[in-house]
Amino acid sequence: MEAIIRLTIFLSVLALMVGWEVARPKRQPRYNRWQRWPANLGIVVIDTLVTRLLVPAGVVGAALWAQQQGVGLFNMLQVPAWLAVVASFMVLDIAIYWQHRAFHRIPVLWRLHRVHHADPDFDVTTGLRFHPIEIVLSLGIKAAVAVALGAPVLAIIIFEVVLNACSLFNHGNVALPPKLEKAVRKVLITQELHRIHHSSVKTETNSNYGFSVSWWDHLFNSYTGQPQAGSDNVDIGLTDYRDASLTTKLWGLLRIPFG
Numbered sequence: 001m002e003a004i005i006r007l008t009i010f011l012s013v014l015a016l017m018v019g020w021e022v023a024r025p026k027r028q029p030r031y032n033r034w035q036r037w038p039a040n041l042g043i044v045v046i047d048t049l050v051t052r053l054l055v056p057a058g059v060v061g062a063a064l065w066a067q068q069q070g071v072g073l074f075n076m077l078q079v080p081a082w083l084a085v086v087a088s089f090m091v092l093d094i095a096i097y098w099q100h101r102a103f104h105r106i107p108v109l110w111r112l113h114r115v116h117h118a119d120p121d122f123d124v125t126t127g128l129r130f131h132p133i134e135i136v137l138s139l140g141i142k143a144a145v146a147v148a149l150g151a152p153v154l155a156i157i158i159f160e161v162v163l164n165a166c167s168l169f170n171h172g173n174v175a176l177p178p179k180l181e182k183a184v185r186k187v188l189i190t191q192e193l194h195r196i197h198h199s200s201v202k203t204e205t206n207s208n209y210g211f212s213v214s215w216w217d218h219l220f221n222s223y224t225g226q227p228q229a230g231s232d233n234v235d236i237g238l239t240d241y242r243d244a245s246l247t248t249k250l251w252g253l254l255r256i257p258f259g
Helices: 001-021 033-055 058-069 081-105 107-117 124-128 134-148 153-170 178-184 193-195 215-219 250-258
Strands: none
Touching: 001 124, 001 153, 033 124, 033 215, 033 250, 058 134, 058 178, 081 107, 081 134, 081 153, 081 178, 081 215, 107 134, 107 250, 153 193
16 A cells, blocks of 8 residues: 555656646756656666565565564654654654765765766656665665664655655756745755756755755755856756766666766
8 A cells, every 4th residue: 555655646746747847847958858768767667676676675664673573762662653753754854864965975875876966957857866776775774764763654654755756846847936936945945956956066066965855954054045157057967977878878877886
């Protein structure tokens, strides 16, 4: 049931964002969808197969195991269920913020994460474009946090749904109306904010690490509100990765960490 719920919401948000991009695109892309999407969507298929083979139970399975064994903070403390869910969600979100920051700052992890940033364009499929090894490492980190917390299964399901939906949303080649965007960015990472994170300017790439809320970037001093080149002129991608055979082809994406 959990997998069906997640898949249904994922496909619904994906369809909504694709429709929005087609109707009101923010930027003119370097490459058309047929040149980029087969690789970006193809790597999702590989990611899914790899995680199902290596860690079939996923983070939900780790949370269930912790519950059965009585390990983890919230499995040992008597706290209201709603508090355990909310607290687990917040801690997991902070953990993903720091995971993201680590993948930028630690060279061996950046080798993996640059698959995501080497996309020469910025659209909803960019939010799906991660190397399989990064996906497995991320799953391991989330599972470890879930076990340490004794996070309720409901918190894990809500977190995974929100994380995936926000990644699709804030990678969209779209823009909210300026007044609405100004209000929304006080809580959520918007397309305008996350586009800065995909800038080829290193100081901008190393900012705006949040995937869902923008609070952690403010709190941990990694927030950039405006790009140097202006919203419409952000140079997307990595300067060292402009070869289309690497950045727009599935085999190229898989090779990037080892180049």
